[in-house]
Amino acid sequence: MEHKDFIRFLGANGARTKSKGATCIQITDRMVIDGGNLIYGLGEKMLEVDTIFLTHAHLDHVCDIPFLADEVISNNKNQITIYAHPAVIRILQEHLFNNLIWPDFSRIRLPHSEKSVIRYEAIEPGRSYEMEGYTLTPVKTEHTEGSCGYVIKKGGAGIFVTADTYCCDAIWEELNADEEIHTLCIDVSFPSRFEKLAYESKHLTPRLxxxxxxxxxxDDVRVCxxxxxxxxxxxxxxxAREYGILREDGIILQDNDIIYFEKNERINNVKEY
Ligand SMILES: [Zn+2]
Ligand SMILES: [Zn+2]
Structure with missing residues (x-):
């Protein structure tokens, strides 16, 4: 069978429950965007992950990374590189990997290597990063200090994952300027009656x-x-159905859904939300 390139939503939700995973998108065996559902999403294969691009530092996007770091040591696996906006790296260093909540793994060495368990790499919005045949371009969003979505490209086709965002002109400017992007995956966390909460927590509702x-x-962008x-x-x-915001066969994404880079390929949707 012909191999088709895709991204897989290991977790597609804005929180974690017994049956739903928080935000985590797999690009290759080694590379993910956000770490909200590595453990349940990948099981043992989680240990192959060594490249993590972050959209921001909120817990539902980073919660499995501390446990991955722990497991990497005991299983003698590779150094993990966390790519994130400098503001997001600072938040992780000061508030998560700070030797109080969890060890500072950027100062702990792997058992059989000079390398540290975690390494941080600062990203710059608008710059493109070539990784394993994919191009990732961070786009600044309106959610928290340093929050970014990513345009992921392969073979001249693009998928734009904004992750958490509020109203944000940069998203639409990017889509209007780049016709290679065929699919948008965007945050809609709350129903419209929670518009005040959405504004305060910087998320979208169907009406927004x-x-x-x-x-x-x-009119050719699929909106998920x-x-x-x-x-x-x-x-x-x-x-979402009342407001008609699921455009061009767009869906509400769930854990394990697959979006192909090939333009007219239908999304592999586990089941309708
Ligand atoms: Zn979130
Ligand atoms: Zn968030």
Missing amino acids: LSSELEKLRR LMHLKPSVGSEVALE
Whole structure:
């Protein structure tokens, strides 16, 4: 069978429950965006991951990384490189890997190597990073200090994962300027009745996204939703259909859904949300 390139949502939700995983997107065996569901999403194969691009430092995007770092030592695996905005790296160093919540793994060496368990690499929004035949370009979003989405490209086709964001012109400017991007995966965390909470926590609702979509000057972009809060997910799903924001066969993404880089390939959707 012909090999098709794709990304897989190991976790597609805005929180973790017994049946739903938090944000984690697999690009290759070694490379992921965010670490919200590495353990349940990959099992033993988690130990192959050594390249993590972060959208931001919120817990639902980093929660499995401390346990991965721990396992890497005892299984004698490779150094993990965390690519993130400098502000996000600072937050991780000061508030997570700070020797209080969890060890500072950037100062602990691997058992049979001079290298540290974790290494940080600062990324610059707008710059492209070539990794294992894929190109990742961080795009600044409106969520937290240093938050970024990523345009992921392979063979001239692009998928744009914003992860968490509020209203953000940069997203629509990117899509309007780059027709290689065929799919957008964007945060819609809350139903529209929670618009105040959405504003305060910098997330979108179906109504907000519907008005944001007026900035999109293309009609060929597939629009998928991600990061629904599980407790209000079915209400968001209902509203998403009312507002018509799932464009061009877009879906509400769930754990294990697969999006192919090939333009007209349907998304491998586990089941309808
Ligand atoms: Zn989140
Ligand atoms: Zn967040």
